[in-house]
Amino acid sequence: MTLIDKILQNPVPGSAREELESAVVRFAGDSGDGMQLTGDQFTLATAIAGNDLATFPDYPAEIRAPAGTTFGVSSFQINFGARRIMTSGDQFDTLVAMNPAALYVEASNLKPGGLLIVDTGSFTERNLRKAGYDTNPLHDGSIDKFRTIAIDISAMTLEAVKPFGLSQKDALRCKNLWTLGFVYWLFGRQRHATQQWLKTKFAKRPDIADANIAALNAGHAMAETAELPSGVHGYHIAPAEIVPGTYRTVTGTQALAWGLIHGLKLAGLDALFASYPITPASPLLHVLAQNQHLGITTFQAEDEIAAVGAAIGASFAGTLGITSSSGPGIALKGEAIGLALSAELPLIIVNSQRGGPSTGLPTKTEQSDLYQAVYGRNADAPLCVLSARSAADCFDVAIEAVRIATKYMTPVILLTDGYIANAAEPWRIPELDQYAPFAVEFRTEKAGFHPFLRNPETLARVWAKPGTPGLEHRIGGIERNFDTGHISYDPDNHHKMTKIRAAKIDGIAADVPEQAIEIGQAGARLGVVGWGSTYGPINRAVDNLIRRGHGVAHIHVRNIWPLPRNLGSLLKGFDRILVPEMNNGQLVTLLRAQYLVDARGLNKIAGQPFKIAEIETAILAELERTP
Amino acid sequence: MNEASPPVKRTAKDYATDQEVRWCPGCGDYAILRAMLKTLADIEADPANTVFVSGIGCAARLPYYVETYGFHTIHGRAPTFATGIKLANPALDVWVVGGDGDMLSIGGNHLLHVLRRNINLQILLFNNEIYGLTKGQASPTSRIGTRSPSTPMGSVDGPISACQFALGAGARFVARGIDTQQKNLPEVFKRAHAHKGTSFVEIFQNCIVYNDGVFDNFTAKAVADDHQIHCEHGQPLLFGADNKKGLRLNPARLEIEAVEIGDDGPEAAGILIHDETNLALAQRLAAMDQPLLPVAIGVLYCNPARSFDDGVAAVRDEAKKRGRGDLKATMHAGHTWTVDA
DSSP, X not given: OOHHHHHHHSOOTTTSOEEESEEEXXXXXXXXXXXXXXXXXXXXXXXXXXXXXXXXXXXXXXXXXXXXXXXXXXXXXXXXXXSOOOSSOSSEEEEXXXXXXXXXXXXXXXXXXXXXXEEGGGOOHHHHHHHTOSSOTTTSSTTTTXXXXXEOHHHHHHHHHGGGTOOHHHHHTTHHHHHHHHHHXXXXXXXXXXXXXXXXXXXXXXXXXXXXXXXXXXXXXXXXHSOOOTTOOOEEEOOOXXXXXXXXXXXXXXXXXXXXXXXXXXXXXXXXXXXXXXXXXXXXXXXXXTTGGGTEEEEEOSSHHHHHHHHHHHHHTTSEEEEEEOHHHHHHHHHHHHHHHHHTOOEEXXXXXXXXXXXXXXXXXXXXXXXXXXXXXXXXXXXXXXXXOSTTHHHHHXXXXXXXXXXXXXXXXXXXXXXXXXXXXXXXXXXXXXXXXXOOXXXXXXXXXXXXXXXXXXOOBOOOOTTOTTOOOEEEXXXXXXXXXXXXXXXXXXXXXXXXXXXXXXXXXXXXXXXXXXXXXXXXXXXXXXXXXXXXXXXXXXXXXXXXXXXXXXXXXXXXXXXXXXXXXXXXHSSEEEEEESSSSSHHHHHHHHHOOOEEEEEOOSSSXXXXXXXXXXXXXXXXXXX | OOOOOOOOOOOGGGGBOSSOOOSOTTOHHHHHXXXXXXXXXXXXXXXXXXXXXXXXXXXXXXXXXXXXXXXXXXXXXXXXXXXXXHHHOTTSEEEEEEEHHIIIIITHHHHHHHHHHTOSOEEEEEEOSBOTTTTSOBXXXXXXXXXXXXXXXXXXXXXXXXXXXXXXXXXXXXXXXXXXXXXXXXXXXXXXXXXXXXXXXXXXXXXXXTSTTXXXXXXXXXXXXHHEXXXXXXXXXXXXXXGOEEEEEETTTTEEEEEEOOTTHHHHTTBOBOOTTOHHHHHHHHHOOTTTSOEEEEEEEEXXXXXXXXXXXXXXXXXXXXXXXXXXXXXXXXXXXXXXX
């Protein structure tokens, strides 16, 4: 360590910033306090500062839950650092609590010694009572273990925006920007991008834009000049080592939308995206609706069934039908998905999974629709199931979904979840011409045509679209004859067709990459097998334990069905297998059934992502378990 | 995108497939199919550009028997598939076929929405007031007291009027036909086809096995003249043998009443002139019920408005105008930053 490094590590009080490798900040407030927006802006500023990051927007199901209540608390968490960031973080280093309810809900996850920023202006007797406090936590010693910055943010904000003549209500709505300015200073973030954003967002209300910018600047100035608690001098987090390229922040929803658009271009197809509003899937409809000039027509249907019906109709007509929903909506689409796989039409079904069953926890994340995706239809009804591991991964998985759906004339279910859909991460914008095209060929040749003619390699049937002279044909959900495509009730034919449909889907396994090991060695003592959005915490936990000398490996499955062709042999090479999932044990059952291996589940069904520490603890316990 | 088939004069027979028709002998569906095939020949439909879409039920088998493109889908949802087909390729000529259970029970919601959207396609509802394919249960159009395997003591739920439903949903074209009227039915189909927007046609169809003769009260030869009225735009609303009866508005009750026409003729009797662009009149005609009033047949309402297809095309144009470049430009829009090597 150089002398300069040492000096930087021991800053002179009040002058130099403390160097951190990473930090977890959580913004918590009332649903109406603009915490998601605050988090988005902090994310942007942090990305621009060159840190790696991961975020976790955590908000209530109610749009405006009663003000001041604990169930109305809306939070946004960000983990950022000078090293590779794998999760949104376990415990917080800094908590911003805009009201007593936010403090009540979030304080238990703030590290002892962590920085607590509270708006004392909101700690009124009424708000304290609503939050469930008998005494004021600011004065009763219950927050003594934290380093607290208690400021009347409400009053400060009102003062800062006074020149703009806003109503009391509008003026108070600027307090999130005041707070953001304060936290920007703490972590050395630049304000410029947020100022620009405010000017654009409130282009038609410059007074609101100016007031917010004034609040932002006032908060920033306050942090710079105020007497902060001893030991707090602001922080510096060096830029992370990041692969060169052009970056932006991206949510899973954006990456998925753009992946679909690019996949269609590679396939040479237009598409219809038909969807019905449901949390947390609706943003995909919104993003695509804004990008209809790029080849996707969007259609808000009257219900989930109409959405999938329209999508399948579009596929029948020779474009690609895409629909999107969350678990309850996917359940409604089940019968129609069966038709698509029986009529052998391409279709993409995006499931942004949420807590269930039934309405469950609409805004909370879960991975509990794997059974539904793989098995959730009447009869023998196999289709392809893919899963995305992160927001950025959604881009590639979406392209793969388009490729498989059109090449194999099959529905593809793409599993994401509420966490992936909403969380933002920095993303190296890909070079679009690096993806190989997979142009779809429509049947036009009349000679020898029938609608269920198959490619002998892929077993995919021909795609002949209406408008093509001479290829007029009828298809539907009734079983059809293998040789002619006509309706057939023949028993042997039904047996054969069921086998063909299964073999076609099984055959996809030969057309996708073999399962890779993310980190660790094949044949390690313990294989940790995950899928979907648990990638980050599993990877970091396994990495930490490998560094400590444990024989652990991480496998992350994208191809849920059919499973990768080498997965069985990989699994059989491990002494033990642990499957962490945000459900009550679904992939683990699938693996046990497919490979007769003694895989064990680690299940968290709390509507919250895994913490790294939780997985580490479970891995160690599994390694030590006496057989 | 759609190559036209070479122009050939096809006969009704040319539009039939080689598939064996599997309806019960004597079913009204045969007659409707015959009228349909004749219609296709008369309008010189291009088979390559024509699509029949159906749900589930006896009526829904019709696409298998028409030599065009066809999609036999799932129960009640045919309008949704048809919507997707039209969104994907507005140039296709789409006919949606279903029964009263398919379209008014399990698929009632989709019928409502396809009508209010005014998508440019034709909907044919074969109404036989019974579930045929599932062996004879009461349907949403069955009259109160209908005895069936599921209602052995007689049904207790009131029936829905298909045409009143359609008008209520905002349909811009509503017509009625009767399966056996081989002269009128193709004409109604042709009018439906010519209308741009969603065209809704209810066809009274006799189910010979489970509900035989349910429409005899106005379709039987002996009573047809007195119990049907054929509506023609611009013509007085007359019915009965020698057109000696007509419809008049009772302004005090805002009701239609049937009156005998005296020697001074329809005008003197205050007989209404059919105006198919008049929604209020269409609603009164659709509501006319036996035995007090005749059943209205023909085009009850035709009042075109902007179709969904045109709306979607306008949105597409607007999107192209607003769109800021290609995908690459979109991904690079907003805040980006560069990490150097």
